[in-house]
Structure formats: C-alpha cells, structure tokens
Amino acid sequence: MKIRVHVSLKNGVLDPQGRAIHHALEGLGFDGINDVRAGRLIEMDVADGTTDAALEDMCRKLLANQVIENFRIEKVA
Amino acid sequence: MAFTAAVITFPGSNCDRDMAVAIERITGGTVHRVWHGDAELPSGLDFIALPGGFSYGDYLRSGAMAARSPIMQAVVAEAGRGTAVLGVCNGFQVLTEAGLLPGALMRNAGIRFVCRDVPLVVENNQSLFTARYSAGQRITIPVAHHDGNYFADSETLDRLEGEGRVAFRYADAVNGSQRDIAGVLNAAGNVLGMMPHPERMIEPAHGGSDGRALFESVLAGLGVAA
Incomplete structure (x- = not known):
C-alpha cells in the first residue's frame, strides 16, 4: 500500500522558508503571489494490512511535530 | 562522591568534546x-x-x-528522577523533540546560519543552572545555529514566563525566537535547553568566561564535592 504523508506548518506559525521562496519567485519576475508555505511530503510503502491508527501513530510519534505542524495521510493505491 | 556527568554523542554531534572538557575543567568531576x-x-x-x-x-x-x-529513553527516565539535564543547541532541539521541554526550534527567521557572540540577559537566577549569575545580568555567549527560532503558542509562552522558566533571553533579536527566548527550563527546574553555547565561553582564550557560572551553579546546587 502506497501512502503519502503531507506535513505542513500550522496556521499562525511563521514560515521563514516559505517567505524566502516567495521572495525568490518575485525576484524571478513572477507577480501576483499572495503567500507561500513550505511543507514536506513523505512517501511510504507499507503492508496492506496497516491500520489507519498505526499510520496516525507514525505521524504523531515521528513524522510530524505537532507543536508546529499538521499532517494529512493520503492513501495512493 | 565526586561529581559524575555523562555527555551523549549522537552521529553528527560536534560539540561533545568541548562539553566534556568544560565539565571536567570546571567541576573537576568524572565525565x-x-x-x-x-x-x-x-x-x-x-x-x-x-x-x-x-x-x-x-x-x-x-x-x-x-x-x-535508544539512549534518550534512559535520559528521559533520568530526567524524571530529577537528574540535572542540559541541552545546548542541537541538544536543546533534541530535548524539545523528546518532549522534555515545550516548544520547537524552527529555521532562523532570517534564513541564514548565525555564528557569533551574542549578549544574553539572565532572566531567572533562581534555578539550578543559573544561581551563580545575578538577576538581569548581561552575559556574552556564542551562538552557532540555523534552527534556533524558538516557537511555542502564546498560552505556553505566558505559562513559561509566569513560572520563571525563561532562563535566558537574547538582549537583541538573533533568530526570530518568540519573545527573544534563548533558554527554557522544565517545570521541575532540572532540565535546561538553550541555543547559546556556554561550554565555548569558559576561559580567556575563548574571548570570555561567562559560561563558567552555569556549570559552577550546577556543581554548587547539587552539593556534590568537586
């Protein structure tokens, strides 16, 4: 089973990397960019029987730091 | 019993020897x-x-x-028993990730790695780690980090301030840290995490010795013979 875990910064947490990317895009001449937030994508291949609870446990214990980050689990196939 | 300390080395640690030397020289103990x-x-x-x-x-x-x-489970257990635990720089990041201290350390607000001596203010001189400083004392300690931008929600920050758990604050903005927090204590006061490096400021050759009092505080506070 292919899993994608999307990790993103919580609302209200300043994102220095997103801001730098934003400035760099504007430096390249792209305009009309309102905001940029940078996150992380983790792709996993797990045994078919892996439960949702186990996947969420992985996110809470390691893949995301819930002080600053949210996570979303996507089952690809 | 002589003062007995442990310095943990992770793959990629690079201040472990400096820390061990600082503890040995200042406490005269075994590391x-x-x-x-x-x-x-x-x-x-x-x-x-x-x-x-x-x-x-x-x-x-x-x-x-x-x-x-593996070793961090043992460190968490020791911290729970009241053993003094100090995390500096990456060590501070490890303590927050291990749940021993609140908050998180994010990329510096200015994106750049910051490596220079910075002025700090001793906010709490009543702790095990800071008793040999005076309240409000300005000291100079070097920082060298990319991810030193301390973040916690405002409720947590208020609680930390209210409970005197902000040990050190940057005198000037360094990395975007909320409320310029440079070092925090746990609720019991036996765990301190800080981004600046006290072990790099313990003798004149380092450009100053403002870091010594931190180790002297622990030695005196624990009442262990040097």
Whole structure:
C-alpha cells in the first residue's frame, strides 16, 4: 500500500522558508503571489494490512511535530 | 562522591568534546562519554549533557531522529528522577523533540546560519543552572545555529514566563525566537535547553568566561564535592 504523508506548518506559525521562496519567485519576475508555505511530503510503502491508527501513530510519534505542524495521510493505491 | 556527568554523542554531534572538557575543567568531576546507541546510562550520574552539532544530519527535523534513539529513553527516565539535564543547541532541539521541554526550534527567521557572540540577559537566577549569575545580568555567549527560532503558542509562552522558566533571553533579536527566548527550563527546574553555547565561553582564550557560572551553579546546587 502506497501512502503519502503531507506535513505542513500550522496556521499562525511563521514560515521563514516559505517567505524566502516567495521572495525568490518575485525576484524571478513572477507577480501576483499572495503567500507561500513550505511543507514536506513523505512517501511510504507499507503492508496492506496497516491500520489507519498505526499510520496516525507514525505521524504523531515521528513524522510530524505537532507543536508546529499538521499532517494529512493520503492513501495512493 | 565526586561529581559524575555523562555527555551523549549522537552521529553528527560536534560539540561533545568541548562539553566534556568544560565539565571536567570546571567541576573537576568524572565525565562519561556515552554513545547514542547505548541503552543504559552509567549509574550514579549527577548531570547529563546533550551537546551541539547536527545529529543525523538534521534529517526530518533538527533533533527529531536523536530524540528517538535508544539512549534518550534512559535520559528521559533520568530526567524524571530529577537528574540535572542540559541541552545546548542541537541538544536543546533534541530535548524539545523528546518532549522534555515545550516548544520547537524552527529555521532562523532570517534564513541564514548565525555564528557569533551574542549578549544574553539572565532572566531567572533562581534555578539550578543559573544561581551563580545575578538577576538581569548581561552575559556574552556564542551562538552557532540555523534552527534556533524558538516557537511555542502564546498560552505556553505566558505559562513559561509566569513560572520563571525563561532562563535566558537574547538582549537583541538573533533568530526570530518568540519573545527573544534563548533558554527554557522544565517545570521541575532540572532540565535546561538553550541555543547559546556556554561550554565555548569558559576561559580567556575563548574571548570570555561567562559560561563558567552555569556549570559552577550546577556543581554548587547539587552539593556534590568537586
């Protein structure tokens, strides 16, 4: 089973990397960019029987730091 | 009993020797060097230090992998028993990731790695780690980090301030940290995490010795013979 875990910064947490990317895009001449937030994508291949609870446990214990980050689990196939 | 300390080395730690030398020179005690893969700490420890560096190459998040290494379970247990634990720089990041301290350390607001001496203000001189400083004292300690931007929600920040758990504050903005927080204590007061490096400021050759009082405070506070 292919899993994608999307990790993103919580609302209200300043994102220095997103801001730098934003400035760099504007430096390249792209305009009309309102905001940029940078996150992380983790792709996993797990045994078919892996439960949702186990996947969420992985996110809470390691893949995301819930002080600053949210996570979303996507089952690809 | 002589002062007995442990310095943990993770793959990618690079301030572990400096930390061990600082503890030895200032306390005159015994320092055990402990590898991250060990499951147990030496017995009879007074003090545990998590050094600076780039454990596991800062993979995933700074300190995230180190916080899940075998030795950290033993460190968390020792901290729970009241043993003094100091985390500096990457060690601070490891302590937050391990849940021993609140908050998180994010990329510096200015994006750049910051490596220079910075002025700090001693906010709380009543703690095990800071009793040899005076309240409000300005000291100079070097920083060297990319991810030192302290973040916690405002409720947590208010609680930390209210409980006197902000040990050190940057005198000037350094990295975007909320309320310029440079070092925080746990609720019991036996765990301190800080981004600046006191072990790099302990003798005139370092350009100053403002870091000495931190180690002297611990030695005096624990009442262990040097």
